[in-house]
Amino acid sequence: MPHASPSGLSSAEIQLDGRRCWVSMTSPGLDDWTQRRWYLFVSLKNKLFTRELLRWFVDLCETRACTGAICVVDEPYLFNRRALLGVDDLPHAELTRLSRQSDEIERKAQKAIRAQRSTRVTTMAWQQLSAAIPAWLKAEVQAAFDHRGNFYEQVVRQVILAQGPQHSQQKLERYAGFFLCEIPVLIYAYYAEPGGVVDVYPGETANVLWQIELGALRDELPRTTAFALAGPKLIYVNVAPQDGPVDART
Numbered sequence: 693m694p695h696a697s698p699s700g701l702s703s704a705e706i707q708l709d710g711r712r713c714w715v716s717m718t719s720p721g722l723d724d725w726t727q728r729r730w731y732l733f734v735s736l737k738n739k740l741f742t743r744e745l746l747r748w749f750v751d752l753c754e755t756r757a758c759t760g761a762i763c764v765v766d767e768p769y770l771f772n773r774r775a776l777l778g779v780d781d782l783p784h785a786e787l788t789r790l791s792r793q794s795d796e797i798e799r800k801a802q803k804a805i806r807a808q809r810s811t812r813v814t815t816m817a818w819q820q821l822s823a824a825i826p827a828w829l830k831a832e833v834q835a836a837f838d839h840r841g842n843f844y845e846q847v848v849r850q851v852i853l854a855q856g857p858q859h860s861q862q863k864l865e866r867y868a869g870f871f872l873c874e875i876p877v878l879i880y881a882y883y884a885e886p887g888g889v890v891d892v893y894p895g896e897t898a899n900v901l902w903q904i905e906l907g908a909l910r911d912e913l914p915r916t917t918a919f920a921l922a923g924p925k926l927i928y929v930n931v932a933p934q935d936g937p938v939d940a941r942t
Contacts, residue, residue: 708752729890758812766793833916
């Protein structure tokens with residue numbers, strides 16, 4: 693389900709190496725694409741991440757002579773499974789299954805890189821990004837959610853987009869663990885990179901991430917907002933699938 697574009701966000705449809713895309717940013721006119729790190733954050737359960745898309749991303753980075761990273765988003769899905777099963781600790785079999793899924797995507801990414809003989813694209817573990825995050829960033833995001841203000845409402849709306857509206861509020865809050873895990877990692881990846889980031893994804897990103905960059909949540913996330921505003925602005929590329937419409941980021 694598409695999001696309404698927040699005020700202050702500019703979007704344009706383009707053709708990017710044979711694929712229809714929508715490029716969004718809060719600062720129109722950014723032209724330093726090749727100086728940035730290009731990320732493909734691969735969601736564990738999103739079937740739009742095909743072998744063809746992985747190869748297209750690698751080709752894109754090679755063609756444009758830019759640095760690329762493919763990262764499997766696996767840790768946040770632990771929270772989804774806990775919410776679905778109603779448990780605090782996942783059984784060993786569940787952990788093993790999720791680990792195997794992550795490893796399989798990693799192998800597909802490595803295969804795409806080798807097939808194109810790419811020297812510009814590497815794989816990166818989600819845990820590597822997560823481990824680099826300052827403790828205050830994770831703590832502030834969690835505290836803002838616990839405050840149950842605007843940030844809480846925006847995260848819950850994103851959960852409803854991903855999981856549907858049929859759940860109790862308590863269940864929605866449990867599913868919110870996915871985004872509370874994901875948001876600090878993406879914020880740090882986006883704005884700690886000195887040259888800036890291009891995030892490539894087959895779908896729209898969460899509106900709450902744009903709200904942070906636009907400064908709309910500074911009352912609840914003051915340090916996170918200051919960190920985002922001090923960094924290079926994000927360029928987000930929403931890639932249309934070859935045979936249908938895009939969906940929201942999950």
